[in-house]
Amino acid sequence: MKRLFFLSFLLALAALLPSFFARHEVALAAVAPPQQSAAARQSALPAVSMIGLDASMRICALVEGAPVYMSLEDFILGAMAAEVPAEFEPEALKAQAVAIRTFVLNRMNSAPFEEHLGAVVCDDPGHCMAYIPFERMLSAWGSNADAYAIKFRQAVSDTGGMVLLYDNEPIQAVFFSCTGVYTEDSGDVWECDLDYLKSVESPLTEDAPDYLGRVEIDPDQFKESFLKTYPKAKFSGGVENWFSDYALSRAGAVISLSVGGVKVSGSQLRAMCSLNSANFTVCEENGRLVFYTVGRGHGVGMSQYGANELAKQGYTCEQILKTYYTGVAIAKYNPDELGAS
Numbered sequence: 603m604k605r606l607f608f609l610s611f612l613l614a615l616a617a618l619l620p621s622f623f624a625r626h627e628v629a630l631a632a633v634a635p636p637q638q639s640a641a642a643r644q645s646a647l648p649a650v651s652m653i654g655l656d657a658s659m660r661i662c663a664l665v666e667g668a669p670v671y672m673s674l675e676d677f678i679l680g681a682m683a684a685e686v687p688a689e690f691e692p693e694a695l696k697a698q699a700v701a702i703r704t705f706v707l708n709r710m711n712s713a714p715f716e717e718h719l720g721a722v723v724c725d726d727p728g729h730c731m732a733y734i735p736f737e738r739m740l741s742a743w744g745s746n747a748d749a750y751a752i753k754f755r756q757a758v759s760d761t762g763g764m765v766l767l768y769d770n771e772p773i774q775a776v777f778f779s780c781t782g783v784y785t786e787d788s789g790d791v792w793e794c795d796l797d798y799l800k801s802v803e804s805p806l807t808e809d810a811p812d813y814l815g816r817v818e819i820d821p822d823q824f825k826e827s828f829l830k831t832y833p834k835a836k837f838s839g840g841v842e843n844w845f846s847d848y849a850l851s852r853a854g855a856v857i858s859l860s861v862g863g864v865k866v867s868g869s870q871l872r873a874m875c876s877l878n879s880a881n882f883t884v885c886e887e888n889g890r891l892v893f894y895t896v897g898r899g900h901g902v903g904m905s906q907y908g909a910n911e912l913a914k915q916g917y918t919c920e921q922i923l924k925t926y927y928t929g930v931a932i933a934k935y936n937p938d939e940l941g942a943s
């Protein structure tokens with residue numbers, strides 16, 4: 603009798619089990635998002651560059667103040683997304699991918715920066731370059747996410763492993779937003795004067811955002827903040843007398859000038875007054891100090907909007923890169939030669 607009871611208990615339990623799993627499945631389905639997230643869409647996209655150097659090499663990047671490990675491919679994608687609009691021409695996007703890859707490999711071969719906390723590269727555009735996690739950008743792109751992601755991935759894939767070399771070393775492939783007629787000589791902007799970062803002609807990019815800029819400052823406020831850094835400065839007479847002894851670059855940017863009798867670099871004044879570029883003029887308008895700027899960024903290396911203009915004119919990625927980086931070779935990256943794993 604007992605055995606019969608036990609048998610019927612087992613049969614009842616067996617009958618209950620399928621309904622238990624069925625209910626569990628329903629519960630899982632109920633918590634799934636009604637629509638695919640941007641990140642899920644990303645993983646569903648064709649993985650055009652999931653093998654090779656970019657996908658296999660791991661790098662450490664300082665992102666929002668914390669070191670983050672990721673593939674070189676993910677860094678290039680995130681940096682491209684933060685640096686240039688998705689509407690850019692494919693050849694300009696490819697040039698940008700090569701410049702970012704080269705920049706990172708150059709950093710890997712250089713002495714580390716203390717402020718990087720052990721990372722190779724950081725997401726500060728004033729120091730290395732802008733970066734945003736690609737999945738976050740996909741969400742921001744909304745309905746365009748799939749098309750833009752394919753475009754960016756294609757640019758990375760089409761240039762897979764391609765780098766810019768000078769003397770067989772990856773170069774400091776710096777870039778900036780836009781400039782006037784010429785880019786800057788590295789020696790006019792920084793202490794290092796590199797043969798491959800010379801002033802070159804760049805196409806007009808008047809449609810670029812911030813091509814022309816204007817910053818208005820209260821003269822007393824300017825005087826006060828300048829004296830905090832340079833206490834020996836003497837401001838007398840009208841505002842027009844405060845600035846003199848301009849030394850200009852070929853591109854028209856201020857290499858140095860005298861402010862209140864103190865010599866400063868154009869880059870220093872640019873940083874102090876939050877100007878778009880060191881290519882500026884200053885005047886007095888209605889009792890205010892007004893700076894007018896041309897271009898955005900330090901002006902050295904590749905102009906991003908200039909690269910896009912060249913791409914519109916039919917330049918290839920290689921031609922764009924050779925326009926902005928003087929005398930470089932474009933080659934496939936060789937990890938053994940560069941000492942990377």
Ligand SMILES: [Zn+2]
Pocket residue numbers: 715718723724725726729730731
């Ligand atoms: Zn950095």
